[in-house]
Amino acid sequence: MSPRKQEPPYPQPRRPDLDTCLVVGVSSSALFDLTESDAYFREHGEDAYRDYQDERLDAPLRQGVAFPFIAGLLRLNDLDAEAAVVEVIVLSKNDASTGLRVMRSIQHYGLPITRAVFTQGQAPYGYIQALGMSLFLSGDPDDVANALAAGFPAGHVLPSTAAYDATDPKLRIAFDFDGVLADDESERTYKTKGLARYQKAEAGRRDQALAPGPLQRFLADLNRIQDLEAARVAHDPSYTPRVRIALVTARNAPAHERAVNSLREWGVRVNDAFFLGGVDKARVLRVFKPHLFFDDQRVHLDEALAEVAGVHIPYGLANAQARPASRPRRGEAGETQ
């Protein structure tokens, strides 16, 4: 972890308009490393856990997997002097008492996050839509699966050993296409009818946009921030845009055309596009080095997690059979109740 003074400064938080800015919900398990806290909770129970956290109120939690992404996102608030560009809200099923250490840790790192929702043991995803979030990040796979099943945009932040330079002002984000930006219609064809039928169907429907998937709106929100950056460049040619977005998909020609046309039809865009056709995504991800990489298939994430922070979107047919087995495993327990 780098000392605070080396990190670029954050603009002061403003009152956000949740209907116009990018709103991200983050659980304490995604923002901080709760491995120790969680082990204590499981061994000693809720009452002892509260004492444990009270005794450590001023001992900052270690930064978690989503921390570099959240920090980079919040720095973008300097793009608009009047209105908030990004709002990050803690969305946690801790109670407010055990959540005190989380909020103190946020203060310790100087993150301008002041708003929080604590739902004491209840799944918090019902507040995703109410608070205008286009993304909810959590370390709890069940909360994420339930949120997605209810139609809300959510991702499971996976344990990762990836390290990021805290002085890097850039924010890089990589998206898979099918089951993430798009729905799983094509994935269903591939899974149920095989590769040849899939390729034929996709070529035949290349001009037919797919239905948006769970993170399409999040990409649209990021594009609006990129528009602000483009406007800044127009006034200040020395400004270097910070947000960089990549599409990293196993689609290749000719099926790539339907992905390109879907993005166009939805009015969203990416900077880099990788159509890999079965080549390991990790090969390009370690070069692009996204602060978060979103994919609906664990196999693509597992290849990359040593070097890149990954988020599983357990959506669609590819995850239909996996859901009952999605209990937290040791080391990725996430929220503690």
Ligand SMILES: [Mg+2]
């Ligand atoms: Mg996919």
